[in-house]
Amino acid sequence: MGDSLEQQRTGAAGQASSDRVEELGIVGAGGAGFPTSVKLKTKVPCAIVNAAECEPLLHKDKELLLHHADAMFRGLSVAMDRVSASEGVIGIKSKYADIIKTIQNQAPANVRVLALTDTYPAGDEFILVYDVVGRVIPPGGLPKDVGAVVLNVETLVNIGLDRPVTHKYLTVAGAVHTPVTVRVPVGMSIGEVIAAVGGANVADFGVLIGGVMMASPAPSLNEPVTKTTGGLVVLPSSHKLLERHSAKWPQIARIGRSACDQCSLCTELCPRYLIGHPIQPHRAMQSLGFAFGANSMIAGTLYCCECNLCSLYSCPEDLDPKNVCVQSKPIAREKGLMFKGNPDDVQPHPLFTSRRVPIHRLMARLGLMTFNNVGPTCDIPFAPARVRILLKQHAGKPATPLVRPGDKVRVGDLIAAPAEGALGARIHASIDGIVREASDAVVIEA
Ligand code: SF4
């Protein structure tokens, strides 16, 4: 360890607060990577554990509850203490009866388990919070507006383990020889991960990072695992989902304009519309044929959670209302088309419950029924020769490197930290080795 690295680390630690969660670099492991220490600054009566895991083929959260429930409960205890919650609720699908029984036996008196339906998107924060507390988060609001904070299972496990976030749990699924859930060093390439677990079972394949619904197609197999990578779904190159996720805007708009017959099924099954939010994707589609961006047609698009249900399940024409909503959002924001009604008037649709989409029907629609829908934990001793750890793998600003090429680091060493006062997260080395680059990413060779 060089003196300069030690000094930089000491300096960084001196600047940071004494918040242990912040020190460990913990971010939301199931979404956009919001820094957990910031989320825990709220004060609410209810802490919700999001174990709904509704992305088809992913099994990471269930596996963590199966093997690391102790750590999850320790993390939940810390989180409840921090937000002053008197009650904890673990939302998990009822189909996992064996896990529910186990965690019910371990749960302290102020923590209960809520069995959820096996539907998509049961893990959407707004849907989950409604299921737990029976109140709708207002459009544009946060769970704290109805007295709750929502935390992912792995986030709580990381708090409970009380060590820097150097590894990521993820499921490798789809067209692979053996679907598994593994613990991977952050920064390892997804191609190496897939190869290490047995590889794809087809010659030509693509990878969806994060799941099949809210995924992004991997531009290459060199993409690194980050603190928010929840799954790698391998698909044959010919699979329609790879094509759908790669569609480009001019084509989406042109086809949508000519083919949408305004059947409104996209709206009728939209989970945010059903929860009472003022979103109507068929109206946004309508605006393609008139003046794209017309106020009355795009206003509600700000409240689209981008779950993709409308595009990948509801629309009988295989159109893409989700991306029309995504494109409309900045226009709606610029025009100030925010919800200005009374939050108390926002109530779920009478058919909110009966219109939930069962996962098995979603999987059939997506052409996923041929894949083995399991992901048991497999303890693989990954030993990558090189990792590329991104400095921006969380909400907020990229972290600033605290290391230089030539520095020696060990697993768990602090290698980057947010600038003082900036929203962000600390980043730690995931392998022992020598730093080779420290620019937009820190590259470490074993
Ligand atoms: S992606 Fe579609 S279904 Fe999902 S919230 Fe947005 S408009 Fe509704």
Ligand code: SF4
């Ligand atoms: S479901 Fe498809 S065809 Fe029907 S209104 Fe929505 S985008 Fe148009």
